[in-house]
Amino acid sequence: MLVLFGAVIVIQQMIIYLMYVRIRQLLREVDTLAGRMKLTDTELENLICRVEEFKKSRI
Numbered sequence: 001m002l003v004l005f006g007a008v009i010v011i012q013q014m015i016i017y018l019m020y021v022r023i024r025q026l027l028r029e030v031d032t033l034a035g036r037m038k039l040t041d042t043e044l045e046n047l048i049c050r051v052e053e054f055k056k057s058r059i
Contacts, residue, residue: 039047
C-alpha cells in the first residue's frame with residue numbers, strides 16, 4: 001500500500017511540473033502578445049481619426 005501511495009505522489013509531482021512548464025510557456029506568449037499590442041497615444045488618436053473618416057466616407 002505504501003508503494004502505491006508513493007507512486008501516486010510521484011505521478012502527481014510529474015503532472016504538477018508539466019503544468020508549471022506549460023504555465024511559463026503561456027505567460028511568455030502573453031508577454032510577447034502584449035508587446036505587439038502596445039499603442040502610443042498618437043497612434044491611437046490617428047487610428048480613431050482614420051476610423052471616423054472612413055465612417056463618414058461610407059455614409
